[in-house]
Amino acid sequence: MLDDSSEELAAPDSPDLLTQILVGLRLDGLEYGRCELHAPWAVAFPAQRFARFHFVARGGAWLRTATTDWKRLNPGDAVLLPRGSFHVLASAPEVPAVDIHTLSRVAVSDNIYLVGGPPNAAAAAPSDDGPLPDVMFCGTLRFNLDPLHPLVAMMPEVMHAGDLAQRDPTVPALLEAMEREVSLQRIGACGIMARMADVLAASIIRAWVECGCNDPTGWIAAVRCPRIGKVIAAIHANPEHDWTVPELARLMGASRSSFAEAFTRTLGETPAKYVAKVKMFQARRWITHDGMRIAVAAHRLGYDSEASFSRAFKRIVGHAPSVGRGGAGGIPTSQRPSLPEGRELR
Template sequence: MKLDAEFDPLAEALHALRMTGVFYCRSEFTAPWGVTLPPVTDCLWFHVVTAGRCVLEVEGAEPRTLLPGDLVLVPHGRGHVLRGTPGAAVPAIEGIAHNYVSDRYAILQYGGGGAETVLVCGAVRFDHPTARYLVDLLPKIIHVEPAGAPQAEWMQSTLRLIAAEAATLRPGGEAVITRLSDILVVQGVRSWLENDPSARTGWLGALRDSQIGRALTMVHREPEREWTVASLASELAMSRSAFAARFTDLVGEPAMQYVTRWRMLVALDVLRTEGASVAALAGRLGYQSEAAFSRAFKRIVGVSPGSVKRVSPALATW
């Protein structure tokens, strides 16, 4: 397989960040106010401040003051607190009345009648299981202040559009806000990847490596190939021993263990989304028998492939 010289393995990882919006909300708070947002399994929370200011508190991280134009991500579905003034009570947001515009978009108005803070908030779930490799590496908070970001003007324009739509929800406004919010989430992750030194280590660092990044790309693109350490090393014009050592050092696990894990991630996604038979999927991923595939799947995922087809994607986690 020939790889495009311009291909960016990191871009392909970002492509895996397909999202499903679980919940979006335009929040209009007046001082004094505070709310507690619940943990949401396998989801990423985001908040965009369009007016006013507030403080975000996530356990284990320094509180962050958020100003108009700021975007903040809470990547691991962790519960957290937003408050407009120090010491304000923080009731559970589920107990506050919402005006539901649709089944996943609401308008929330809450507070004591003082200074106003307006946010667009939401929780999104990543559809593709391979996104876990990336999302698991994200910090507890990603705080993007557009004025200081390389993509400042682009983000400011997007935020202005969201603010305008949120101010007076017109026909189609919900769709505009949710789609722009999803774009901002990906942009927020990109900002972290470009600016945080910790994004240059581990699996992400391996993707950036000129040799191991190519090996990962080959496995990602053709998981069904009968890969071996020798064949991967040959593709990169490396010795078998040098490739094996470098792969393990950068990725954190041996090459063939990674190949198997990646195949099972692909299988998990197909089982959840396409409804393929186990036998067909085994052949599609290069296994000579359904039994061999099923054993590998259960070893990596923890359940049989047949059981994944019978439960909802939210329950088939590992």
């Protein structure tokens, strides 16, 4: 039977799940760097759990990922890699790349650095001795959504601000403001740019959801459906609840068989598998960000033992829950991409 508390979780008067997520979407800037690089240059960014952001302040760059070909970025362009995929930025495609962590950097504040230049690079006057360096503003950002969240999983590998600028007036306005901030070279520019980057990244995602994600099937279509969306909202609102198929079917107002068929057809996975995934990305957030003990997370999510929880976590996430406490954004060493043996990064 469906109890009263479950009815409250999916109250028809509450905002739909997609609206709730977009309203509450937040990206926290973990680290930023103002990079001054003299051509020829090429920098490789290893895969990480957190998102990466790049803004071309001066000059230009070429971008390539493990699955896409080179794409030109011009001054004023910005890109967001929501899942922190491996990628390369270069002054030209043929330049061999070095790892970003091998570049020199000088701290400006707790999480802002000047990369590839002298300590006074941000305020130095242009030199007449040669061409000006290319200037990039790069950042690492953390979603308040787990990487397992369906919305994050649906995002393209690279989100280009220019592709969305014509559809959302907020995006070009922010890009213009960032260009002005860089060109003026005022005191505190790096800190202001960091705040702008947070807002721009969130705006890019919102514009993609509202304008650029036109797939009529899948998760976004499901949460926009009044009946299935009500079920998904209830699952996300209370991942600790021991959801059953009959209970979810009653929320939708359908028989068990018709509910299961409609849910699986729309989302491409069974209700049980979806509930398990939601539980696991809630568990990973508790363990990674809140420092919760694995045994406590297992108990809160209704598992009989820490061992059974750990097996489920590894099956869905791909690694043991204890790995999320480590560095490299929680990506195990075995899962970090590397170059094929004997090949140069180009």
